[in-house]
Amino acid sequence: MTTVNIHEAKTQFSRFVDQAEAGEEIVIARAGKPVARLVALSDPAKPPRKLGLGKKSFTFPEKFDSLNAAEIAAMFEQGK
Numbered sequence: 001m002t003t004v005n006i007h008e009a010k011t012q013f014s015r016f017v018d019q020a021e022a023g024e025e026i027v028i029a030r031a032g033k034p035v036a037r038l039v040a041l042s043d044p045a046k047p048p049r050k051l052g053l054g055k056k057s058f059t060f061p062e063k064f065d066s067l068n069a070a071e072i073a074a075m076f077e078q079g080k
Helices: 006-011 013-021 069-076
Strands: 002-005 026-030 033-038
Touching: 002 006, 002 013, 006 013, 006 026, 013 026, 013 033
Parallel strands: 002 026
Antiparallel strands: 026 033
């Protein structure tokens, strides 16, 4: 664990971010008293998933858009 003062943290910010990314913990102090901690994120953002991965894993029935259309319409018209 490295401790640096605020002025040094401002002037060499990129270097300290690189060190934190590599797993080191950086403590930032004001007048010798620790006030902040710079650490790497525990769960970096995951890359987006590719489209079409399940392309041949399942199929839709024929006329899927109109499947049970009469029954669905009757459910909406029940309260009238």
